[in-house]
Amino acid sequence: MIYTADKLGKYKGADVVAEYMLKEKIPYMIGYAGHGAIGLLDSFYDKQDQIKIVWPRIETAAGFMADAYYRLTKVPLPVYVSTGPGPALSTCAVANAYYDSSAFLLITGEVTTDQFDTGALQEPYRQHPADFPSVVRNYVKQSYQATTVKQISAFLPKAFKLMQTGRPGPVHLEVPYDVYQTEGETVVPDPENWADSVSWRHGTEPHVITAILKKLKEAKRPLILAGGGVHVSEARDELLKFAECMNIPVYTSLMGKGAMAESHPLHLGVCGCWGHYPAVEAARNADVILVLGCRFSDLHTASWQPGFAYNIPATKLIQIDIDASEIARNYPVDMGVVGDIKTVLGQLIEKAKELNEPGKYDVWFKELNGYKKQWDDFVTPFKTCDDKPIDPRRLIYDIRKVAPKDAIMFSDVGNNQPWIEEFWGSEVPGTHFTAGGFAAMGFGVCGVLGAKLARPETTCINVCGDGGFLMMPHAVATAVQYNLPAVWIIMNNYAIGAIRDLQRFYFGGRQIGTNFETYEGTKYHDGELWNPDFAAMAKSMGGEGVRVENPGDIAPAVEAAIKSQKPTVIDVIINRDIPVPLTSTWQMPPIPPALPTFGKIKIR
Template sequence: MEEMRKMREKTLCLLLADQGFGVSLSHDVLQNAILNHYDLGGCIMIYKPDKVSKMKGADIIAEYMMKEKIPYMIGYAGHGAIGMLDSFFNKQDDIKIVWPRIETACGFMADAYFRVTKQPLPVYVSTGPGPALSTCAVANAFYDSSAFLQFTGQAPLSQFDTGALQEQYRYHQADFSTAIQPYVKQSYQAVTAGQLSSFLPKAFKLMKTGRPGPVHIEVPYDVYQLEAETVVADPIDWSDSIAWRTGAEDRVIGSILQKLKEAKRPLILAGGGVNHSSAQEQLRVFAETMNIPVITSLMGKSSLPESHPLCLGVNGTWGHYPAVEAARNADIILALGCRFNDLHTATWQPGFAYNFPVTKLIQVDIDASEIARNYPVDVGVVGDIRTVLTQLIDMAQEKQVTGDYTVWHQEIAGYRKEWGDFITPYGQSDADPIDPRRLITDIRKVAPKDAIMFSDVGNNQPWVEQYWTTEVPNTHFTAGGFAAMGFGVVGVLGAKLARPETTCINVCGDGGFMMMPHAVATAVQYNLPCVWIVMNNYAIGAIRDLQKFYYGGRIIGTSFEKYEGRTYHDGELWNPDFAAMARSMGGQGVTVTKPGEIAGAVEHAIQSGLPTVIDVKIDRDITVPLTTTWQMPPIPPALPTFGKIKVR
């Protein structure tokens, strides 16, 4: 009878928690409970312990953020956010409010902050346009396994289904959650203040465990100000105490090592999961222990120093030739946290980037849904990259597992020489207009070794991929799967918030910079001395190149040209004066037109300690060399412009 009573009490606690009373259970003992339950003659009495406090919804949020030791709240105020902001007024010594000039930028900054620190920040926006604009940033984080907590406002509870003040109401009342669900790990709608006590710890648990991703909480205006008797949860009980970094069974670890030992041409593929798992050191040790070369995906770039003798660079459409050629010819590949997307795999066409299943695939990923999504696996392991690598290192060293890959390393040395002979002259080019490859090479020469690079989306991205070498782990970032232009332009601010003493650089195109030019104003306002280097070719270059090569050179809607009446004005190229724009916002602005000016301009920008925009006029007709291919049906795949297809 006693056990039945306890079970009934616990069940009721859980039910009440689901209704917003914020009950916390830990180790099967009710701790920090809001409600205690006693069965008296078939009736249930509920009383509240002394430590329960009467709190407004916004105060619950502020108090929980203090417990999470959140340093920044990033957002943009509106009717649906001021109720929350008021509760942070007296907490500004601990939690600084940062507000860039558009809601999309708020999410981009928080996303970047997480990539650098692995700490999710809260982002707040209002209703209607605010949530809609923020969705792009939420999706960008979701695709790249980054995380932040998105708060959106909503019409007051009493006005649900009236269409009041930007409510999404026609098909379901207060229904922004439907719009954002595909891009978050979970979407909550708090209709009581007490529910926030329950949702907040669960939101941080979801963001911080397993595969990272953003979480959304929708809060009606009045819920921020409504009160509830509650206890604010302790994060230790909800996420910090969860052991989620799972590994593999010893027999599986042994099998992987045996397969690698018997291989003649093994490779390790480091995907973005290596960086997310903070497994860069384990990657280096395992590669050195086994003497196996390492290639990366674009999102895995910086997981191993590119000067390391085992690092071959990035594989993919615009990858480094040694990595591409090694991947084509490997007999087994150990893939760590890589989802094998289209740009990485040459759109899955055999012989271009990979030769699965002729090449055997061992795939390790924290997300089971990614294993064998696009390629069959010889061995699949659901587990945390750092944990699995540690297991592999321990067993390899204990059993002294090694392989003889002498011939393989000799082949790879040939690939390296071919690539070096090809790229080196371009990096030294004195051509006028400026060759993009000279630009990236000179930035790298003068930037500190630990400089954080945020490349934006467009042709600047593969130029950085090929010519920017990373020497320090976790120092290269870009928008991958969702590929949101402008992410790098604003994301560099989030990096500077996270690492104020580190040089933070964004390389972007003129198209991407114009999407988020206000980033300079935010940098000046909050003293974030970032450096923006604009590759100015008066075009959305990546798309213009497709028109040139696949649509008979019919250029439309991709060149920035003067337009008068119904015709373009003699093809005159036009862009704003980006350097003048930066100066008008209180930063520095420099225009570079000659290759000899690059290094000095970048060095001065870094040393000045001021937000600086460097507008570089580049040759708009130089295209990024394809080392594999990419296809967007019905457009046929292009052949590589460097290297050749050799299928074993």
């Protein structure tokens, strides 16, 4: 349906927002009410059959849910909050989306325009009147402050275009209370027809495509690195076609995990601090790597330490990214191409088919198959490990065994993240999600609800730690309230395990502030390990809950949770003393990098 702009007339600011969201065909608006939002909400009262209002129990959760929804659908949702604490609590979610090239529209309230610079309730005024835009500016692509109804009409189409073009990201719109309810002469604008009229998915010149294929053809040990940009560009099909056409192995970053089915013969796994050994070893030994939307972060590159994950510049990089600032940011490139991953891959596929010269890398594949066998020999015994407390690897293998192939996995931040990174098999591309650059704990716990909004018929699972779950336990109440039967699986080790492990490795085992234990007086090291009864918590909120201590109970518990179609928490007591296998390293300067616990350093 083609919309046309409404006629010039008198409109409340809130009515402009509501009517515009109908034109954008937005299915949900997520947020939390406050005096800075009630004027906005009132305009949606008669539109609830078209736009459903979803309000989790804290503003941060609203942002996490909208972020997750965008990653699955590429539809940016509005997230409404009030003033003061509401916008402040939303910044964590906004930053998380911004760092991972995800998008939603954050709509914040503000004191009335005639109260600017008075210090009225919750106004950030001490450096500049009504100054929340300065707070959030580093975490959004643009911040708009609408002080008239006409400005709301002007800013909304710009915001939606900006969120979705180029490198996606959140955008902020601030509206004072009175502007929501004041009438002004304006129109309800049409969405900008940017998908047809703005050429932003640009490719590159034909001679560049020819040069890339020539370099790959001449390589002895070529690789394709799929970063998070492959997901953002929705280029998973093109990645598969090009890899098969050229017969070149593929590995991923953590954010690129799931860009290709992990059972595919050309897939090597994830490279990084806690990556798959075949991927790490291949990256160390490759002579040419085609890099698709990867920024080479510290966890991916072993903190850029030569020989641990990469040997660059001995290895040559052909880096393709839609954001020019990411090219050669951390490593020199042999070729840098600014372009959309999907479009450039399409160009490469077309030219490669025309040349019809797939590479023959028999020696290279023999080496890679050797790396795969070494890794398989290492991990296979853990699939049936019956130790108690439960080995984390057995837990993840059993989840994978009973979950549908297309199950959507949201891992949270903490040790659960690298455990999933190494041992969860993504069989259907585009079904693994996590928080990368900003790495906000709680994203997975709440993000799984956004996934369920986006894919209500699909099994949606969050694996989290006890620390992350306790940051956002109210997610279960939201799931019950809105009938979102997600499954939370808690890797319960009575600790903020990732940080406790750093204390073990880097600080001589001196653990403080990382174990969940009871304290008596000044006995800071003799407390008993303690956590709430997570299963009982879930039940108290109307969900289901079960505690699992025996390995043989994992699969039945997960299977029952999926079949129940009820929000369910599975509290799994894991062995807190098993570290995630380190296949490269990560460094906290000036402390020297830790050595791999599987594999070895190889500098060439």
